[in-house]
Amino acid sequence: MKRKLLGAFLSTAMVASLVVGCGGGNDSAATDAPAETETPAEDAAEDATPAEDTATEGAEAPAAGGGKIGISMPTQSLERWNRDGAYLDEQFKAAGFETILTYSDDKTEQQVNDIQNMLADGVDMLVIAAIDGNALNTALEGAAEQNIPVISYDRLILNDAASYYVSFDNYTVGQLQGEYIVEALDLANAGDKTYNIEITAGDPADNNATYFYQGAIDAIQPYLDNGALNIVSGQKDFDAVATPGWKTDTALARAQNVLSSYYADGTQLDAWLCSNDSTALGVTQAVTSDYAGSNTVVITGQDGDEANLKNIVDGVQTMTVYKNVSNESIVTLALAKAILAGETIDESLIPSFGIECAFDTESYETSAGNKCPSFLLVPNVITKDNLQDLVDTGLYTMGDDGYLSAAN
Numbered sequence: 001m002k003r004k005l006l007g008a009f010l011s012t013a014m015v016a017s018l019v020v021g022c023g024g025g026n027d028s029a030a031t032d033a034p035a036e037t038e039t040p041a042e043d044a045a046e047d048a049t050p051a052e053d054t055a056t057e058g059a060e061a062p063a064a065g066g067g068k069i070g071i072s073m074p075t076q077s078l079e080r081w082n083r084d085g086a087y088l089d090e091q092f093k094a095a096g097f098e099t100i101l102t103y104s105d106d107k108t109e110q111q112v113n114d115i116q117n118m119l120a121d122g123v124d125m126l127v128i129a130a131i132d133g134n135a136l137n138t139a140l141e142g143a144a145e146q147n148i149p150v151i152s153y154d155r156l157i158l159n160d161a162a163s164y165y166v167s168f169d170n171y172t173v174g175q176l177q178g179e180y181i182v183e184a185l186d187l188a189n190a191g192d193k194t195y196n197i198e199i200t201a202g203d204p205a206d207n208n209a210t211y212f213y214q215g216a217i218d219a220i221q222p223y224l225d226n227g228a229l230n231i232v233s234g235q236k237d238f239d240a241v242a243t244p245g246w247k248t249d250t251a252l253a254r255a256q257n258v259l260s261s262y263y264a265d266g267t268q269l270d271a272w273l274c275s276n277d278s279t280a281l282g283v284t285q286a287v288t289s290d291y292a293g294s295n296t297v298v299i300t301g302q303d304g305d306e307a308n309l310k311n312i313v314d315g316v317q318t319m320t321v322y323k324n325v326s327n328e329s330i331v332t333l334a335l336a337k338a339i340l341a342g343e344t345i346d347e348s349l350i351p352s353f354g355i356e357c358a359f360d361t362e363s364y365e366t367s368a369g370n371k372c373p374s375f376l377l378v379p380n381v382i383t384k385d386n387l388q389d390l391v392d393t394g395l396y397t398m399g400d401d402g403y404l405s406a407a408n
């Protein structure tokens with residue numbers, strides 16, 4: 001199989017410079033693998049039968065100039081990744097790139113397979129939201145051998161072959177959730193009163209999950225320390241409150257368990273810190289059906305999924321941390337273009353994005369301990385009171401019933 005190497009406009013030197021990234025530029029990614037050599041990964045990928053629920057688009061269309069981009073999203077079962085996939089695909093196509101878009105049904109082996117197929121298909125760059133940040137080594141070795149740059153999209157890939165990271169400030173997401181609870185319960189003025197809280201965190205395989213968790217815990221810790229807040233179940237450690245796969249049903253089952261074990265006696269529950277909307281969906285369901293108290297429980301979330309926005313209108317979820325993933329795709333496209341053009345990748349690119357974000361070279365590390373240069377966008381708190389802000393983005397419409405729908 002002959003693969004095209006970034007079109008005619010990239011010299012080998014440029015390729016070597018563009019893969020300097022999370023690995024610090026001294027890894028195998030910077031070696032000059034011959035462009036026409038087939039790798040074992042390619043052989044394997046060529047032989048592999050495409051996974052049944054892999055949606056592949058555009059693979060046959062001629063490159064319109066920019067090259068071919070492989071966009072690997074984790075799953076279609078959670079609302080946001082459908083939006084991310086669609087926006088990325090749209091952005092890259094509009095900019096003249098050919099795209100291959102896959103969703104891997106939250107199965108790591110399938111994601112490895114999907115990425116290997118993209119490499120076999122001659123992609124010039126990979127944009128990957130990893131299901132498991134630690135599980136893509138086989139696929140990324142293939143990318144490194146072929147000098148294919150990899151943008152870790154939203155979730156950090158812990159392999160050094162990843163080149164750059166585009167995400168939101170994940171620690172801040174958690175901090176906004178924790179601070180919201182502090183203010184909603186007015187914990188600074190709690191006096192002798194103790195408020196009760198429970199926590200539901202994300203998927204241990206997702207590098208973001210511990211950032212969300214830690215940001216939130218740091219915000220509420222002073223009140224756990226001074227007794228204004230109490231975790232009645234005692235379940236606070238990340239491992240105790242994590243939700244594998246970010247699954248709504250798993251969050252629901254644990255919340256029901258906590259409610260029946262610790263709140264059935266009439267103990268008041270004041271807040272439930274949830275790291276995102278899919279987990280908040282399970283928790284709100286449990287609180288609505290299984291919580292005996294009549295007070296409103298403050299429940300946090302993240303993403304602005306339609307079902308959660310409805311729950312916010314209905315008053316059963318209190319807030320969500322909104323991340324404009326259309327903007328995330330715009331930043332990703334601009335970064336991809338800069339990488340492919342061999343430009344210097346640093347904060348000087350930000351004005352050209354036209355989107356507020358920070359260039360961070362300290363916060364995110366690969367498993368080898370190398371810092372991954374990151375562009376981090378800014379998340380916002382959405383409550384019942386500022387839903388109009390979402391409508392103003394042009395990405396949502398509000399129906400006569402007051403509920404929001406994602407605009408297509």
Ligand code: BGC
Nearest residue numbers: 078154155206208246276303
């Ligand atoms: C994303 C969140 C999302 C979660 C589950 C995280 O990596 O940053 O926005 O809610 O995955 O899909």
